[in-house]
Amino acid sequence: MEYTGGCLCGGTRYVLKTAPFALGDCHCIDCRRSAGAPYVTWGSVLRKDLRIKGQLRRVPYAGRIRSFAACCGTHLFFEDTENSEAIDVTIASLDDPAPFAPAKAIFLEDKLPRVALNEAIPSFPKIPQPSK
Numbered sequence: 001m002e003y004t005g006g007c008l009c010g011g012t013r014y015v016l017k018t019a020p021f022a023l024g025d026c027h028c029i030d031c032r033r034s035a036g037a038p039y040v041t042w043g044s045v046l047r048k049d050l051r052i053k054g055q056l057r058r059v060p061y062a063g064r065i066r067s068f069a070a071c072c073g074t075h076l077f078f079e080d081t082e083n084s085e086a087i088d089v090t091i092a093s094l095d096d097p098a099p100f101a102p103a104k105a106i107f108l109e110d111k112l113p114r115v116a117l118n119e120a121i122p123s124f125p126k127i128p129q130p131s132k
């Protein structure tokens with residue numbers, strides 16, 4: 001099963017070779033501002049499972065890399081580093097985002113008061129501590 005997505009104008013397209021995992025809503029200020037939206041739903045894929053057709057504008061910010069479609073500016077990807085194993089994808093840029101509901105909400109400390117949380121999923125002030 002493959003999952004396709006892309007930017008607003010269609011100039012940049014991508015294919016996920018596997019379903020995105022670690023689905024979550026991020027309410028942090030950086031996501032809000034970069035997307036021009038109250039929060040962003042992210043999913044992760046392994047870098048090897050992502051194919052991109054089109055040009056990206058890669059913006060290093062706050063020690064991470066955000067990628068936007070060079071054609072029209074749609075926010076598409078987020079990486080910890082240029083060679084991190086996984087890369088995050090904006091779920092709303094998928095052609096069919098409907099199956100990929102968030103399983104957590106993070107960075108509640110930055111959440112806008114008017115945004116109602118889904119009480120059925122866990123939420124965290126920042127990010128959940130990795131369980132080891």
Ligand SMILES: [Zn+2]
Nearest residue numbers: 007009071072
């Ligand atoms: Zn575009």
Ligand SMILES: [Zn+2]
Nearest residue numbers: 026027028031
């Ligand atoms: Zn964020």
